[in-house]
Amino acid sequence: MACYSLFFSLILLLAAVCYGEEAFVYSRATYYGSPECLGTATGACGFGEYGRTVNNGEVTGVSRLYRNGSGCGACYQVRCKIPTYCSEEGAKVVVTDYGEGDRTDFILSTRGYAKLARPNMAAELLAYGVVDVEYKRVPCRYGNNLLLKVHEHSKYPLYLAIVPLYKGGIYDITAVDVWQEDCKEWRPMRRAYGTVFDTPNPPMGPLNFRIQVATESNVEVKWVQLTSAIPSDWKAGIAYDTAFQLD
Structure with a gap:
């Protein structure tokens, strides 16, 4: 009986670990x-x-x-x-x-x-x-989508800084890239400070981004793509709905 109890306790401990209980x-x-x-x-x-x-x-x-x-x-x-x-x-x-x-x-x-x-x-x-x-x-639970706010210091069309708002789940945003259509490549944005990412001379047209997200211990890291997340005529101080949310 003692062996069965020990086995059952180990199963419960393993389940807790697998489900990420902290x-x-x-x-x-x-x-x-x-x-x-x-x-x-x-x-x-x-x-x-x-x-x-x-x-x-x-x-x-x-x-x-x-x-x-x-x-x-x-x-x-x-x-x-x-x-x-x-x-x-x-x-x-x-x-x-x-x-x-x-x-x-x-x-x-x-x-x-x-x-x-x-x-x-x-x-x-x-x-x-x-x-x-x-x-x-x-996990953060807001009941709405991730927003990308164009920081008030942005200057259309020469300088763009963005701030992710209402980030859900347990992921941290560790990097942001913007799509450069003429070069067909992702251009890394700079973490200016905090969670503000910026770039000089941003691409023209609707802006596509990909964000790198990771768990706090970096056990899981992945990229998420956001298509046309900010319109071509973006304005400083406006937060745009990405129609996406992190789990």
């Missing part, structure tokens, strides 16, 4: 103040106003998880470790910025930090300032 990682978290307790529009990821309001303002800056900008847009479940004040579910937050604190992995918006608390316990938790937490990567 264990929680221990760390610390703090928060920053901002108007309306939302995120900041000047975050290092380059999201702008989206970075202030996405996910109902439950967002975070991260340190080592920023990974030179490829960690931008990732979603994490964060739970604090004070039983009296902390909820069991914690908060699901979106990475929109880079930040370093007192041995912290997460610097949450005030709204995100308050979400860690049990009902009516947010004020008590906020008084702590820094708390022990556990976290794990979780």
Whole structure:
């Protein structure tokens, strides 16, 4: 009987590994103040106003998880470790910025930090300032397609910078290429900073892109092609629907 129990336990462990269940990682978290307790529009990821309001303002800056900008847009479940004040579910937050604190992995918006608390316990938790937490990567779910926003600094038709918004699933965007029709080749775009990719003298006509996506540990890496994702008469500040979403 003991052998059968051991065998069954091993099967369950193997199933958990195969389905990609991640264990929680221990760390610390703090928060920053901002108007309306939302995120900041000047975050290092380059999201702008989206970075202030996405996910109902439950967002975070991260340190080592920023990974030179490829960690931008990732979603994490964060739970604090004070039983009296902390909820069991914690908060699901979106990475929109880079930040370093007192041995912290997460610097949450005030709204995100308050979400860690049990009902009516947010004020008590906020008084702590820094708390022990556990976290794990979780898929982002938005219910809409991936958007490519033309960054406000773009200058038609001489300079194009794009920012992916509402990236779903658990993939990180690690590279972006644009199709050069006259040369029949993919031209790499530069990661300007955060999740902003740019190129001088972009091709004319509707723009085709391919994006390289990878899991956080780079176990799976693949390319995804986006056809006519941005129109030929693109305008700075406009976000265009790609009609596609990452799983």
